[in-house]
Amino acid sequence: MRFAGIYGIIVGILIFAEWFYFLLTAQVPELDAVPFETVFHLAAEFLTSMIMVAGGVAVLRREPWASRVYYLASGMLLYAVINGVGYFVQLREWSFVAILAVLFLLTVVSVGKVVRAVKA
Numbered sequence: 001m002r003f004a005g006i007y008g009i010i011v012g013i014l015i016f017a018e019w020f021y022f023l024l025t026a027q028v029p030e031l032d033a034v035p036f037e038t039v040f041h042l043a044a045e046f047l048t049s050m051i052m053v054a055g056g057v058a059v060l061r062r063e064p065w066a067s068r069v070y071y072l073a074s075g076m077l078l079y080a081v082i083n084g085v086g087y088f089v090q091l092r093e094w095s096f097v098a099i100l101a102v103l104f105l106l107t108v109v110s111v112g113k114v115v116r117a118v119k120a
Contacts, residue, residue, distance in 0.1 A: 001059050001117040004110040008056025008070060011077065011103070015049035048076040059114060067118045074111045078104065 019042060022028050030038040055073040058066035081104045088096040 001062070001114055004070060004113045004117075005056045005058075005060035007106060007110045008052045008059060008073060010056075011107075012049045012052030012054075012056060012073075015045060015052065015080075019045050019049075044076070045080065048073065048080055052077060067114050070114050071111065074107050077107055081107070 023042075028038065028042075030041075051069065051073040055066065055070035059070050081100050085097055085100050085104075088094075088100065
């Protein structure tokens with residue numbers, strides 16, 4: 001479960017840092033085009049990042065509720081990844097599609113490790 005915990009923390013921090021940077025440098029043009037949709041999207045991204053960190057920390061501490069929070073966070077992340085793939089396919093940004101595919105696979109692997117640890 002160590003991999004899953006560290007993975008959750010790192011991914012959560014990176015999601016937060018990415019969006020914070022984009023907002024700080026005014027690289028979110030969708031805020032002007034579709035402000036309400038974008039604000040709710042950003043809220044979901046920041047919430048996902050916070051729950052990923054909380055789930056990762058809980059897994060490392062072996063909290064009794066850790067697996068449930070980790071599953072929730074991973075589900076949120078997988079939804080965001082799938083949504084992101086659609087966005088980047090439409091833009092034909094294949095390098096981002098590849099990165100998100102790797103993120104998808106790593107998330108599935110991390111969830112599998114938590115599932116196996118809970119059953120043990």
